[in-house]
Structures are given as C-alpha cells and as structure tokens.
Amino acid sequence: MDILKIKNLRKTYHTKENEFLAVDNFSFNLKEGEFVAIVGPSGCGKSTILSILCGLDKPSSGDIKYNKTLNFGYMLQSDNLFEWLTVYDNCLLGLNIKKDLKNKNYVDKLLKTYGLWDFKDSYPSNLSGGMRQRASLIRTLAIKPDILLLDEPFSALDYQTRLAVSDDVYKIIKKEGKSAIMVTHDISEAISMSDRIIVLTDRPSTIKKIYTINLENKKTPIENRKDKKFAYYYDQIWKDIECHV
C-alpha cells in the first residue's frame, strides 16, 4: 500500500543574484514499510526533497499526498545532540516540544532495547560516535514517526563506525516497522540498505532511474554487501551518476 504519493514536485530557490531550479518533475510513491534511498551527484538537491517532505521547505509546485495523521521523523547528517542535556533529555526533546510526555515509556523501552539505558544520565560528550547516532535515532523514533527521513545520517562517521551504525540503524528501523527515505551519496550504503533506489540527475534533479534491489539473499546491510548481485547494482548506479572529476 502506498502511504506517500509525490507527484511532479518542483522547487526553485531564489537568491539575490539569480534563481535556480533544484528539483524538477519528481514523482514517486512510497510503500508502507519500504526503505527507499535517493542517490545522486553531490549538491544536486537531494536534501531539498526531504526538507519539503517534513515541512521545513515549501515546494514551488507539485503534489504531495499522504494521510494527514502520518508523522514524519527527520534525522540529519550530524547527530545534533544538545550537549547541555543528558542523553535521556535529548531523547525526550521531540516529545517535550510536542508536549506529549505520555510516550515516555516508549523512550525508556527504546533506550533499554538499544543499549543506551545505562547511559541515559550521561551527557552526549561521553558517548561514542555510534552511540550518539543511536541516541539521535531514538530521539527521532520517540515521536513515533510513520516515515523516517534520513539525510545522509552516517556521513559524519568514520568508515568502520559507519558500517556498524548503518547496520544498527537499519535493524532498528525494520524492527520498529517504519518506512524510510534515505538521502545518501554513498552508493554501496544505498544498495546494502534499501528496497528501492532512486537515482537523480545533476541539477536540476530529476529522476534518472529507479532500481528495485533484488539481492539473492537479503539480510543485514553488512551481509548484503557480500551478495552476488551487489557489484552488479553498484556498476549500474555508478554509470548512471557519471561522476566527472
């Protein structure tokens, strides 16, 4: 079932000097429980799509349809944890703002399930990069979003941590039964995590191709990287993006 329908999305940005088209003619539907990645050349306007979806930006034209009771959870590149709040208070931030503290038990549960309960009274500076990212995910999950919007969520991490954390985050998202749209410039990350990949063209971003990822044996992201068909998708998408250095 499609829970989100985007049709002919178009976004123009205006600066003093000129105006430029960031996204044009962008249409796609998101299925419930689906994990979709958006990849494309850097600076092509991938993040714009997420900002529009979660209401931080207004589209210039186009149609976005979803059930108004749906909740969006936005996760940004850096974890953006507030250093002056404890891990627990950081995770409660969204609920605090929405004045919805009856969901507190859910946060407790998430912290316990994902190994941060013992650290709930520490400050973010005492956490490792991976733990910080997990705390940031719990903060997003706390408001019980139906659709997660991940804006290059792992790019601030070093390679080793990145693999481990993406594995972690993927499992959490699947276990909590969420749908997700992830923007990334890392092709292998996209293949290893998603059900579908949308490849964008350079600016203005339009859809170049949509891949349905059918790996031989779909497991966790780290396992998926060893899949026989992984390289095939990698090659295809690499050619699509046509990186000119």
Add this chain to the structure above:
Amino acid sequence: MSKEHKNYLKKIKSEKIIIKIIQILIILIIIFIWQYAANKGLINTFVSSSPENILKTIIKLHKDGSLFHHIWITLYEVIVSFILGSTIGIVIAAILWRYNFIFKIIDPYLTVLNSMPKVSLGPIIIILAGASTKSIIIMALLISVIITIINMHQAFKETDKNKIRLLQSFNANKSQIFFKLILPSNFNNLINTFKVNIGLVFIGVIMGEFLVSKAGIGYLIMYGSQVFNLNLVMTGIIILAVMASVMHYIIIFIEKKLF
C-alpha cells in the same frame, strides 16, 4: 601513581606557587618603593600620595563611618545597572532575533549609538532625570545595554542552523526554539557578556558619579581632586580596583559553579 607522574604534578604545582609568590612580590615592591620614595622626599606626596597616607585616609573614612557608605552607594548603583542592563539587553536581543525585520530597520541606529561616546549624553540625562542616582544608573545602562544587544543578537543569530531545523522538524514554535536551544547553547556567550558588562557598568557609574552625586567612590575621587586632597583620590582609585576585581571573580566563580 608512577614516580614520573608525581614529579610532573609537583612541577605544575610548584610553578603555580612561584607565579603567585612573584605576583605578590611585585605589588609589595611597588608599595615599598612608593613609601620609601615618599619618606626620603624623592617624590612630592602632595601630588602622588603614599601608601601610608592612603591607609590613614581609609582608616579615617572608616572611623567617621563614610567608607562603607560610599562603597555601598557605588556598589548599589553598579549592581542595579548591571542587572537592569544585562536583562534589558538580552530581552531586546531576543526580540530582534525573533523579528529579524525589526532588526534590519534599527541596525544602523544601533551602530551609531554604539560608536557614539555615551558620556556626551551626560548633560541631557541630568536635565531629563535630575541630579540623582537615577541619572547615574541611566548613564551606566546606556553604556552597557547597546553592546549587550549587539553581542547577544549576533550570538543568537549564529546558533547552529541544523539544530534549529531539528527543532522545526518537531514543529517547535519560535519561543520553544529560543528557550530550548538558542538560550542554553549561548550560555558561554552570556557569561562573557556579563564579564564585559561588569566593566562597562563600572565605567558608567563612575562617569555618572563624576557628573552628579553626593556620595559614592566616584564622588570621593571628584571631591578629592577639587580640594586638592590627592590622598582621597588615590584611596578612591584603589578601592575601585579592589571592587572591580572582586566583582569579576564573583562572575568567574558563578561560571565555574554552573559548569
């Protein structure tokens, strides 16, 4: 603990002690030379006073009960101006952060007010507010408020945009963004503004007391210079130095307590 580490700690500690000793020695030597030169008639104590005379003046002021009266008056003016100045400045900075349109309109006026020597407004303030403590506090406010507004507004504006976006993604309104993010994340800037303000407020209060006052350390200095009692002038200056540094250390103490 290894022997090497012990030595290392010892070294740090002994350096700290040596620095303290030298600092105290410097002030003692200055006092000694000053007094020695005064005793030997190398300097004219009528102009330059002497440590002994200053001490005598302090004792005299204390005996007739006016020493703490003057200190208290100045302290009162400083504290009132500091609290009012910092509060008004921060509130206005917050309003300007909230309504950027207003900021754009008044930006040039702020710049002009900031670069103008506020002392020049002294006569006008006295005519408007009368020759009273009120004038002194207004003078101190003028000096501290404008710079507080400019500094704090700048700091508020430079808050991490991504954190603001994060709060917006939770549908936070402007006041939630301000109290949950802008204010706490600028805590350091706030303390720094306080440190600057305490100095500025002192300048304002003493300037004010020079212009109009019946009591206070600024009055003491002004009165002393008018009757050519340089002992009184020097005493006033030294009391001021002590007061200003005590205030400064109080803020540093509060800063450490809060962290």
